[in-house]
Amino acid sequence: MAQQEPNYWLMKSEPDVYGINHLKQEVLTLWDGIRNYQARNFMRSMQVGDKAFFYHSNCKPPSIVGLMEVSKTGLIDPTQFDENSKYFDEKSSRGKPRWDCVQMKYVGIFNQSISLEELREIYTPEKLQVVKRGNRLSIMPVLKTTANDLLKRLGKPIV
DNA sequence: GCCAACGTTGGC
DNA sequence: GCCAACGTTGGC
Numbered sequence: 001m002a003q004q005e006p007n008y009w010l011m012k013s014e015p016d017v018y019g020i021n022h023l024k025q026e027v028l029t030l031w032d033g034i035r036n037y038q039a040r041n042f043m044r045s046m047q048v049g050d051k052a053f054f055y056h057s058n059c060k061p062p063s064i065v066g067l068m069e070v071s072k073t074g075l076i077d078p079t080q081f082d083e084n085s086k087y088f089d090e091k092s093s094r095g096k097p098r099w100d101c102v103q104m105k106y107v108g109i110f111n112q113s114i115s116l117e118e119l120r121e122i123y124t125p126e127k128l129q130v131v132k133r134g135n136r137l138s139i140m141p142v143l144k145t146t147a148n149d150l151l152k153r154l155g156k157p158i159v
Numbered sequence: 160g161c162c163a164a165c166g167t168t169g170g171c
Numbered sequence: 172g173c174c175a176a177c178g179t180t181g182g183c
Contacts, residue, residue: 012181036166058181116182134164136180161183168177 008147009042009052010064010130011104012138020054020066023106031139032077032101033087039139043102046070052104053142053150055130061115064150067157072103108157114150122153 054066077099079087092098125132
C-alpha cells in the first residue's frame with residue numbers, strides 16, 4: 001500500500017511547562033491535557049506519520065522551534081480520569097471518555113527558529129492560522145504549501 | 160500585569 | 172436557543 005502524504009500541523013506548548021527540549025529528552029510524549037473541542041477534533045483527524053511544527057507559546061518571543069511527528073493516534077487522554085490532575089474532567093467517564101490525544105515523536109530542533117513577529121511578516125492568516133490576531137487554538141492544521149515553505153526557511157531540523 | 164479574543168457555562 | 176457572565180489563552 002502506498003504511503004499517504006503526511007499532513008502538517010502546528011502545536012503550541014509553553015516552554016516552561018513542556019518545551020521542545022523536554023520532548024528531545026523523552027523522544028515520545030502523550031499530547032494530553034487538550035480541553036478544547038476544536039483542537040481535539042484536529043487530533044482525531046491526525047494520521048501516524050503526520051508532521052507537526054512545535055510552537056513555543058506564552059514566552060519571548062513566541063516561535064516555531066522544532067519538528068515532531070505523530071507516532072500513535074486515537075489514544076484516550078488518561079488525565080481526564082485523574083482527580084489529582086488539573087486536567088481532571090468529572091463529566092467524563094471511562095465508558096464514554098470525552099478527551100483523547102495522540103502520541104508525538106521528536107524529530108528535531110531547527111537551527112534558527114522563526115518568531116511570531118517574523119511569521120506575520122511572511123504569511124497572511126489565510127496562509128498560516130497562528131498569525132491571526134487573538135488565535136487561542138493550541139492545535140491547528142498547516143497548509144501543505146505553507147509547510148513546505150516553512151521547512152525551506154527553517155532548514156533541516158537538528159536531531 | 161494588562162487586556163483582547165473567544166470558548167464555555169448556566170439561567171432564563 | 173439566546174446571551175450575559177465568567178474563565179482562559181497568550182501576545183504585548
